[in-house]
Amino acid sequence: MSIVCRKALLEDVDALFELIQGYAANGIMLPRSREALTRQIDTFLVAQDGDRLIGCGSLFRLGSDLVEIRSLGIVDGYKGQGIGSRLVDALMEEAKLQGIPKVMALTYESAFFQKNGFHIVEKEIFPEKVWTDCVHCPKQHKCDEIAVVRLIEVAPSTEQMSFAQI
Ligand SMILES: CC(C)(COP(=O)(O)OP(=O)(O)OC[C@H]1O[C@@H](n2cnc3c(N)ncnc32)[C@H](O)[C@@H]1OP(=O)(O)O)[C@@H](O)C(=O)NCCC(=O)NCCS
Secondary structure (H helix, E strand, O other), X not given: OOEEEEEOOHHHXXXXXXXXXXXXOOOOOOOOOHHHHHHOHHHEEEEEEOOEEEXXXXXXXXXXXXXXXXXXXXXXXXXXXXXXXXXXXXXXXXXXXXXXXEEEEEEOOHHHHHHOOOEEEOHHHOHHXXXXXXXXXXXXXXXXXXXXXXXXXXXXXXXXXXHHHO
């Protein structure tokens, strides 16, 4: 099996829509319309096996120093093979290239993120998040997802940062 992780292209929109819609139907992800995916395609990375799109993840900027991993998903049959971790690594690399020191996610899969170097934090430390995607979420006032964060060393000033300061 030769899996490639790469930036998403406009021709991936239909496959991305199907993958995300499958998880959105079960309340695991927020739905994304084809129009939104088309607009935001530059924020997505995908994993591909042959000509099949088998995973995706995106980076959404929440502030000058904070991005969120969104829409991270692997299709059934490909889970547990390290592909989710490869996508997280690639997304972390992308955040680093953009000079963004904090990467967070809201997730039901906190154990997976912890294996990938993230730490569980109180979600209330992320005020920006409330004003973006959450306002469209049916669970807005009873959010049961877990907030996780990982810091990246992008500049000397971030090296001293502790989670209490986020
Ligand atoms: C969560 C998800 C992206 C993980 O992708 P994956 O390719 O299956 O994960 P990996 O194979 O890279 O797993 C990496 C490590 O995390 C562990 N892990 C993966 N899913 C886990 C889970 N649900 N609970 C505990 N550990 C988990 C793996 O066992 C592995 O550990 P190891 O390195 O000790 O072997 C995938 O299961 C998925 O698509 N889930 C549904 C969508 C979802 O919930 N996305 C998260 C939205 S933020």
